[in-house]
Amino acid sequence: MKLIKGKLRLVALALSLMLVTLIVYGAYSLGLSGNRWFSSSINTSLRKVRADVIPGRIYDRNGIQLAGSNTAGDRLYHQDELTRRGLVHALGMKDGTVKNGVEVFLSYLLYAYDASYLSRLTAAFTGQMRQGYDLRLSLSSGLSRLVAEQFPAGKAGAVVVMNYRTGELLTLASFPNFDPLRAQGVLGDPQKPYINNATQWRSAPGSTFKVITMAAALQHIPDVRSRTFTCEGELPVGDIVITDALNARHGQISLERALSISCNITFAQLALELTDEQLRQTARAFGLDDHVLFSDLVVEDSSYPTSNRVPKELAWTGPGQSALHITPLQMCMAAAAIANDGVMMEPKLLLQAVDSRKVGKSQMVPTVYRTPLNRSEAKIIAQAMRQAVAGGTATRARVAGLQVAGKTGSAQVDRQELTNAWFIGFLDEPTLPYALCVVVMDAGEGSRHAAPLAGKIFQYIKDNQ
Amino acid sequence: MRTRVQGDSRRLTLPGMLFFFLGFLLLGLQTPDYRAFMLAVLVPLAFYLVTAALLRLLSADRVLLCLVNFLCALGILALYRLNPARGLGQTFNYAVGLLGMVGCMLLVRFWQRFRWTLPLIALAALVLMALPLMFGTVKNGAKAWVSLLGVSFQPSEIVKVAMVLVMAFLLSRRMVLLALAFAGVCLGLLFLQRDLGTALLYYAISLVLVYVSTGSLTFLALGTLGAGAGAVLGYQMNTYVQNRVSIWQNPWQDPYGIAWQVVQSLVAMVNAGPWGTGLGLGNARTIPEVETDFIFAAVFHEFGLVFGILVILIYLLIFLRGVGVARRARTRFHTLLALGCSCFIALQTFVIIGGNINLIPLTGVTLPFMSYGGTSLVSSLCIMGLLQGVANANEHGLEEDQLMALMGEEDG
Numbered sequence: 094m095k096l097i098k099g100k101l102r103l104v105a106l107a108l109s110l111m112l113v114t115l116i117v118y119g120a121y122s123l124g125l126s127g128n129r130w131f132s133s134s135i136n137t138s139l140r141k142v143r144a145d146v147i148p149g150r151i152y153d154r155n156g157i158q159l160a161g162s163n164t165a166g167d168r169l170y171h172q173d174e175l176t177r178r179g180l181v182h183a184l185g186m187k188d189g190t191v192k193n194g195v196e197v198f199l200s201y202l203l204y205a206y207d208a209s210y211l212s213r214l215t216a217a218f219t220g221q222m223r224q225g226y227d228l229r230l231s232l233s234s235g236l237s238r239l240v241a242e243q244f245p246a247g248k249a250g251a252v253v254v255m256n257y258r259t260g261e262l263l264t265l266a267s268f269p270n271f272d273p274l275r276a277q278g279v280l281g282d283p284q285k286p287y288i289n290n291a292t293q294w295r296s297a298p299g300s301t302f303k304v305i306t307m308a309a310a311l312q313h314i315p316d317v318r319s320r321t322f323t324c325e326g327e328l329p330v331g332d333i334v335i336t337d338a339l340n341a342r343h344g345q346i347s348l349e350r351a352l353s354i355s356c357n358i359t360f361a362q363l364a365l366e367l368t369d370e371q372l373r374q375t376a377r378a379f380g381l382d383d384h385v386l387f388s389d390l391v392v393e394d395s396s397y398p399t400s401n402r403v404p405k406e407l408a409w410t411g412p413g414q415s416a417l418h419i420t421p422l423q424m425c426m427a428a429a430a431i432a433n434d435g436v437m438m439e440p441k442l443l444l445q446a447v448d449s450r451k452v453g454k455s456q457m458v459p460t461v462y463r464t465p466l467n468r469s470e471a472k473i474i475a476q477a478m479r480q481a482v483a484g485g486t487a488t489r490a491r492v493a494g495l496q497v498a499g500k501t502g503s504a505q506v507d508r509q510e511l512t513n514a515w516f517i518g519f520l521d522e523p524t525l526p527y528a529l530c531v532v533v534m535d536a537g538e539g540s541r542h543a544a545p546l547a548g549k550i551f552q553y554i555k556d557n558q
Numbered sequence: 559m560r561t562r563v564q565g566d567s568r569r570l571t572l573p574g575m576l577f578f579f580l581g582f583l584l585l586g587l588q589t590p591d592y593r594a595f596m597l598a599v600l601v602p603l604a605f606y607l608v609t610a611a612l613l614r615l616l617s618a619d620r621v622l623l624c625l626v627n628f629l630c631a632l633g634i635l636a637l638y639r640l641n642p643a644r645g646l647g648q649t650f651n652y653a654v655g656l657l658g659m660v661g662c663m664l665l666v667r668f669w670q671r672f673r674w675t676l677p678l679i680a681l682a683a684l685v686l687m688a689l690p691l692m693f694g695t696v697k698n699g700a701k702a703w704v705s706l707l708g709v710s711f712q713p714s715e716i717v718k719v720a721m722v723l724v725m726a727f728l729l730s731r732r733m734v735l736l737a738l739a740f741a742g743v744c745l746g747l748l749f750l751q752r753d754l755g756t757a758l759l760y761y762a763i764s765l766v767l768v769y770v771s772t773g774s775l776t777f778l779a780l781g782t783l784g785a786g787a788g789a790v791l792g793y794q795m796n797t798y799v800q801n802r803v804s805i806w807q808n809p810w811q812d813p814y815g816i817a818w819q820v821v822q823s824l825v826a827m828v829n830a831g832p833w834g835t836g837l838g839l840g841n842a843r844t845i846p847e848v849e850t851d852f853i854f855a856a857v858f859h860e861f862g863l864v865f866g867i868l869v870i871l872i873y874l875l876i877f878l879r880g881v882g883v884a885r886r887a888r889t890r891f892h893t894l895l896a897l898g899c900s901c902f903i904a905l906q907t908f909v910i911i912g913g914n915i916n917l918i919p920l921t922g923v924t925l926p927f928m929s930y931g932g933t934s935l936v937s938s939l940c941i942m943g944l945l946q947g948v949a950n951a952n953e954h955g956l957e958e959d960q961l962m963a964l965m966g967e968e969d970g
Contacts, residue, residue, distance in 0.1 A: 097893050098885060100770040104897065105881040108904045112874045115908060116867050119915040123828060123863065130828040135813045135821055137844050138829040206831075 128201045129386070134189045139200060143187070145216065148203040149225035151184065151195060153234040154263070154444060160184060160196070168196075170273050176234050179241030181273050182289040183232055183265040183442065190276050191287050193391040195230065195442060202226045202446045202455060224449040231261035231444050231457070239553050240266045243546055249284070250513075250533040251291035251421040254550060257429035257519060258526040259459040260438030264550075265291050265390075265422070290532070292392045295418035299502030299539065300355045300486075301517045301530075302413025302424075304431060304474055307352055309375035310363045311470045317363075318473070321345050324358040330408040335361040338503065338538070349477040353485030355501065357412040364411025365404060372410065373397050378465035379427050380437065381419065388460075389442040395419040413502060424517050425530035426462070431478070432498070432519035432528050435471040437463045475521060487518065489544040492551045496521035499547060501539035511535050516543035520551055527554055570624045571609050574631070575602035581635045581837055588838045593646065597638065601631050601649075608656060616663060619949040622879045625872050626927060626942050630655075630935070632869075633928035636857050637849055639838060644849055644930050651932040655939030662719065662940045666895065666947025667954075676727055680740060683720035686713040687747045700753040700922065714748060714756045715924075715933040719940040722898040725764060729771040730891035737768065754792055754799065755921025759905055761785060766901050767894055799919075806919035819846050823855040823914050827866070834862030849930040851922055855914045870911065873926075877904040883949045892948045899945040903938065 130136065148168070151160040159180060161169045168187055170177050185194015196203065203225045205212075216223045233254075240252045244266070254264040267290040271279050279287050288294065310317045326342035328335040335357055337343070343356045351359035364372055377383070381397040398416035400406050409415040422440060430437035439462040446455035466474075478498035481487040487499035499518030506513060514536040519528035529547055536542040578601045586594030609624045630652050638645025665672055690713060694701040702712050721744060728737035741764035748757035765781040768774075793799050801816055809817040809824065822845040829835065842848055842856035849856075858866035880900025887893040903926050910929075913920035924934040 096773050097770055097890060100773060101881060101885055101893070101897060104766055104770060104901065105878065108877060108901060108908075109874060111908045112870060112877065112904060115870050115911050115915065115917065118917045119827075119866070120863070122824075122915065127828045130825050133810075133813070133825070136825045136829065137822075138825070138835075138841055141841065 128206070131206055132198045132200045134192055134197060139204070142200075142204050142206070146204045146223045146225050148187065148196075148200075149205075149227040149446070151203075152227065152229045153232050154230065154261070155233070155235075156229070157234050159230070159232075159234060168273075171234065173238065174272055174274075175241045176238045177272055177274065178270040179237035179239075179264070179266050180232065180234065181270050182267040182291065183230075183237075183262070184273075186273055186276065190279055191289060192293070194289070195228065195389075198391055199228060199389065199443060199446075202228060202443075205448065207454075226446040226448050226454050228443060229445045229447075230442050231256075231263065232265070232442065233263040235557060236550065236553060237264045237266055240264050240546075240550065241270065243549050244268050245533050245536060245542065245546070248533050248536055249290065250531070250536075251289075251294065252529065252531050252546070252550070253291050253422050253425040254527060254529040254554075255425055255429055255438075255440055256526055257433040257438065257528040259457075260429075260441045260462075261444070261457070262390075262440050262442055263527070264529075265289070265442070267291050267294075290534075291421045292390060293420070295393055295395060295420050296506055296513060297414055297417045297504045298419045298424050298517075299413045299504030299513065299515050300357070300360075301427075301500050301502035301515045301539070302417060302419070303352055303355065303360050303411070304478070304500055304517070305376055305379050305427060306360050306363055306367075306372065306411045306413075307348065307474055307477070308379070308431075308466045308470055309367050309372050310348065311473060312375055312466065313367055313371045314363075317348055321347060322351055322356070322359040322362065324351075324356050326358070328358045328361055328408070330361065330365070331403070331405040333405045335408055335412075349473070349480060352474070352477040352500070353480035353483075355481070355486045357414075360411035360413075361408040362411075364407050364409075367411075369402060369407050372407070375465065378463060379430065380423055380463055380465075381417075387439055390440065392422055392440075393420055395423040414505060421530045421532045424515070425528055427465075428500075428517040428519050428530065429528035430463070430465055431471050431474050432521065432526070433471075434468040435464055435466040436461055437465055475519075478518065479521060482518070486540045487516065487544050489540060490516065490518055490547040490551070492548055492555060495525070495551060495555055497548075497551055499544065501544055503538045503540075509535050511537045512539075514539040514542035516547045518547055518551075520554070525554055525558060527551075568610075570621065570628075571606060574624070574628050575605055578602045578605060578631050578635060582638070584837050585635075585639055591642070593642065594638065597634075597645075597649070601634060604652075605631050612660075616660070616667075617950055617953050618663065618946040619879060619883060622876060622883075622942070622949070623946065625876050625879070626939075629869075629872060629876075629927035630939075632857065633853065633925075633930075633935075635837075636853055636860075636928065637930050639860070640843060640849055640856060641930075647932075648930055648935065651935045652939075654932065655936040658936050658940040659943035659946065662943025663947040663950060666892075666944055667950050669891075669947075676724065679720045680724045683717045683724065684740075684743060684747075686720075687717050687744055689713050690751050691747065694751065700755075701751045702753040702756070711933040712931075714751070714753055714760075715931075715937040717744065718760075718902060718937050719944065721760065722763065722895065722902060722941065722944060725767050726891055726894035726898050729767055729894055730889070732771075734768065734772060738764075749792075752796065752798070753922075754796075755909060755923040758921065759902065759909065759923065761788070762905050763898055763902055767898050770897060771890070771894055802919040802921070806916060809916060819852070820913075820916055820920060822846070823852050824916060826852075826855050826859040827863075827915070830859045830862045830866070832863045834858070834860045834865060836860060847922075850924055850934075851910065851920070851929070852914055853925050853929045854911050857928070858914075870907075873904065873907045876900075880904075880945050883945060883952065886952045887948050888952070892951060896945050896948040899941045899948075902941055 185191040185196040187196040205225045250268045252266045255262045269286040271286040324343035337357045376397045385392045396418045439460040444457045482497045482499045486501045490499045502515030503512040514533040516531045531543040533542045582598035689704045695703045769778045805817045809820045813821040840860040842859040845852045884896035910925045912918040926938040
């Protein structure tokens, strides 16, 4: 009997711990992901909440009102159509036409989900609608309008502009877009204007990926900067041949030069030398294969190819042409990390939330997401990207009086007739810490079709600083 | 000592009565409904009668009884809110369950006289367990239900009671091999029915009882390894299990498809906030199978996080109280029986609430005392009856103990 009773204590302890785990885990997961679950489009209770609460107003970074509500409960938007179009994907719509977006993903603030029990009770008894929190976002309505105006007509794509020191997003635009005041029939549109291509579309980023391959080379190949690479115009790997755009032959070049003129052969050689493991390691440091959970926005996970044990696949990954799946936002963050001495900030949309009595409910805190490379590696890549703008493939992004760094990309995807034009870049200016990513799908070369828009955006930033 | 405990339980009874009175009153007022008003009187009354009056006839652990009744009544309230017909049905199940509970108490109390029925109980258990394989219907991937004379029930729920009794008895007599064989046959039959959640419970209980009675760490280690192997095997062989595991790993990868149920449960809980939406104001009915598998999420949804935590704490208290009964027991049989009963309730609670909050993959076992389901409620109350029988024997069985000692019954 004594033997049994000694064991009782052990069993009692083990099972009690299991039951306590239920409480701890439940409270922990609700605390960690509660807002996310509440705001997800699957939450059918939101409809009920919406009947009781007037959603808060939304302002841009300069205090310009982007969305409000009238007494009938309809959502009101900015009076200018181009501004509305430029912001529609970032803001989203409360009926979920655009999945996520501020109107849905931050609905726990717009509908004051954390309001005190007392205020709920008061509202229930007085019959008054409760007032949600007003949000001030990091978005710039002026820049978003410019982007909507200047983006190549009739093309699909995305533009992301962010402050690389703080992570604040100035523009998160997707094309084709639509006017939220005329949203009927949008969900049936075969062009799918309701999808946010900046965060939900993933593709091979073409040569813009070379900045990541270059980071891997700097990290894993000690003498890579003193080496000279030979580009013969062709590099046979297995049963395929890697070539350069326009079948160019670059001859003897350094690593920096290879980036600024975008030499595929050099970056294919580097990928093969790095091996799949090392390239993957660096790509993951840049946020690929991560399960992305940002506080202010929902982003599809970007991924590194799983099929890279085959040399020819690996060789094409170096110049960014294989089964890479990367969102424009993620590439913007890569450029931002290089600009910010290797520190990648978490992208943010919400600067501040206040309740109807102007009491602060949420305040932006710049958050480091990752540190994919160190300061000196970042400086080397930034220098090569400046050369690309000064005298390489990205000269069309030049802006007089500004230090612009950039990298173009022309990604061949599926059997598209024309390539997707990519551009990532940033301003190397202490007072204008902005990075961007421009993607114009099915347009041609990045140098010709994406870089000029980047130049216009930088010019706007300079003129409106 | 005894008066203090009685005082405690009275303090527990009154707020409980008030709680249910107000709860049903509220439901009645929301949609003028005379049946709810009736229940507003009847449920508190039953709550009082069972906790106070029953104990005048048969002594038992009052706190335990009071907590269990609270959960049963809470289940009726939550079910009535979700589906009045099922709420009313559950009151009937509860009444039957109470009879079963008293029956089981008496069985344990007068075990000396009923001991001869044990082989019959064991045999009946095995026959019952084999029934679904012959006449069963498939429900949620498991072939665990039987329809007999127009009544549909789940034999594995009823066999639980017999299983604890048989295992405790055999192990108290150190017939370990026989006990293992019995558990093995039960488990085999459960596996064939693909009722894996229940199989998991049976397995864990057998493991705990054999470990406690033999004190063999080797057995515990082997058993745990065996459980791991069984889990891998079950996973490999059954796409249903693979689905459940992949939902558990990331319910948000397919929230509108296979993970709809779990995701709706999580969303229901997050909509609750600390104090809940309020009784009758939530919409937990969006969760499929809410009355059986997700009753905890539904209660959480309308009563809130704080109440949800309290419900788990009530289960913890019931378990600890049960272990206390086992510690005070004077025979090996009583100790093992009380422990087996307590562990059954605690483990089952863990498995299903863990599934509700996505701590572990979801299995279709019920939440003891609260889920809708006649078989489940009756069997949970019968298990409580066995436990209360031991509690009763602890207080009254001294003379019988001496008698047993004379008859050669093992006594520590």
